[in-house]
Structures are given as structure tokens and as C-alpha cells.
Amino acid sequence: MKILVIGATGTIGKAVYESLKKEYTTVYGAHRNSSSYPVDITDKNSIRELLEKLPKLDAIINAAGTASWKPLYDLTEEDYYIGIKSKLMGQVNLVNIAKEYLNDNGSITLTTGILAEHYEPGAVALSLVNGALHSFVNAASNELERNIRLNVVAPGAIAGDFPEDKKFAGYFPIPIDDAIAMYQKSLTENNTGQILKKY
Template sequence: MPVPAAGPADMIGTMKVLVIGATGTIGSAVAQALEASHEVVRASRRGPLRTDLEDPSSLDALLDGVPDLDAVVCCAASGPLVDLATVTDDAFVDGIQGKLLGQVALARRAVRHLRDGGSITLTGGTFTAPLAGGSLCALVNSGLAGFVRNAAGELPRRLRINLVSPGWIKETLEGMGEDGAPGTPVAEVARAYVDVVEGTMRGHVVRP
């Protein structure tokens, strides 16, 4: 069960928020939404401030270079669709590395850099029905949910950790040439991230 919030928000007013994956569809929308009220530092694999979830040393360099953080938000995670019958062991492990282990590595490091009462928000995903090729992603998403729920009870200094797990994004479907109607508008998804950063929840999996 999620660990209940202990009281009112620890930080009121402007926060310094690091958004990783800030050039992607979700990340750019999240950064823009947060910038309405907070100082946002944008990082990505191909931006001026670079980092890669698959390279722990780049996470160390990023966090060392951005002091006094109140929140870390990771929107960079993505996982491949694989054929369960033919995927190799190495390819399966590679698929887990970035989205699952990379976000866990980020969270562990963020604990050492956040101000007291700060927050970590990771990104998972949601399938409403079994998806062809989706077993790897399902494993990663379940692993993230379990990690966040338990880690919430272990974090020191009133730190919070949560997971946002959107389903299909309307704009992503449209970019693939599909009907966007079944998807959630990215602005609505971004609002969920803002609510998590500004709120008091701990150990929750939020599905916008």
C-alpha cells in the first residue's frame, strides 16, 4: 500500500525542478507546465544539458552540476516492443536497462542531492489490455511500480517518490498516423506530473 502523506506540502512557492527527457513529447509538456510556477532545468540526451539513463556517470555529472534541487522528474524512459518468442536474452536485458534500472539509478542518486522534503517522479506506462510485443514493457512497468511503493517508505529526510504511468498519448498516436481519440492529451498528462510534484503523495502510481 502507498505510504500516506504525513502533512501539508513541505515546499510552498517556487521550486527548482530538474526535468530529464525534456525534449520528448511528455517531457517538453511537463517542463512547460512546471515553468508556469517554478524554476525548471531541462536535461536530455540531445540537449544543451545532456544525460543518459543508461550511463550512470552522466547522471552523476548532471546532478553534481545542478545544486539545490527541490524535485527531479524523469520523463526520458521508453521501452521497446519485442517478440517474446524470438527476443534474445541480451536484448531483453538491454530493454530493461534504461527504463527500469536507469530510473532506479537516477532515484538512488537524487536522494543524495535533493533538499529536505524534495520529490522524485518517475515514468512508467499503462496497458489497458495485453499488447502484442508488450511483455518487456509490462515487466518494466510492474517493476517500477513495486520499486516506488517500497522506496517511499525507505527514503530519508521527508523525501517523496511517485510514479506517473500514462497510457497512449493522443499526440503520439497522431504522429504515428493513428486515430488520437483513444489517447490522453499530453497537456492532461503533464498536469498529472505537476500535481505530483506540488502535492504530498508518497509511493503512488498515478494513471492520468
């Protein structure tokens, strides 16, 4: 199985990348500042360039994408567009492009988070894009051809990134291994249109 992990140096992406490397021989790790596999998901050409460079893949996992952290009253339209362009359309464009480059029966796994469903001060713009992505995966997964599967992993705050004794969006942080398990589930089980949550 040939797997691409985007965001492979981040809290989630690095853990997923390293865990998959133990199990599979061909795992590519990409991110903006990578010397081997640079990609910027906010740029369609950059996504296409990377996929052109790689052999046909069996799975793509994305753990990259951002949005503005600001209270509702401070959020400008431009602030919202940061998340729409990065975490939302970055992942939507990835699906649109990746569907041409994946092998039959391939899979795409996106990342959202607890904020799709639960409130955290200052995170309104992230909640917006996470919720939109859940609706996108729910619908788009039905129309992917060649048995290509599309799921999204929605973790709570990751322990280590956040103090373990403090709640984030009403829930205690989760161990990184619980997040990795959701990506594994999306990768290996015959599921599609799933929102894999752990908070």
C-alpha cells in the same frame, strides 16, 4: 522551487517542461543531446555529473527511458536487458543518486505507462519494466529519508503520438494535459509511493 526534467525534448517531457516553466522560475531541462544539461540515465556517472553541476534541487521528474518492442517469441535475453538497463535501472539509479542531491522534502517522479497493467502486442518487455517500477516505487518510497517523496506517473498512450480514434492496450489515448496534471499532482501534493494512472 528548483526542478529538473529529464527527457525534456520528448512527447511527455517537453510538455511537462514547458508547462512547469510557466509556473516556476528555475526549471532545468535535460536529455542526452542537450548542450546545456546532457544526461544519459543508463549511465550512473552521467546522472551524478549532471546533479553535481546543478544546485540542490527540490524536484526531479524523469520522462526518459526505453525498452524493446518485439513479440514474445522474438525477444532475446539481450532485448530484455535494453529495457532493464534504460527504463528500469535508469530510473532506479536516478532515485538512488538523486536522494543525495535533493533538498529536504524534495520529490522524485518517474514514468511508466499503461503497459504495466494492460496488454499491447509487441510490448512485453515494456510491461516487464513498468510493472517492476511500480513495485519499486511502492516499496522504496517507504525508505526514503528527509521526507523525500517518490511517485510514478503511468499514462495511457498520448494523443498526438497515437491516432485518437484507435485503442492502445485497450484504451483510447489521453490528452497530454491529463498527463501533465499527474506530474503536477506528484510535484505539489504531499503524496508518496503513488502510482498516478490515467488511461
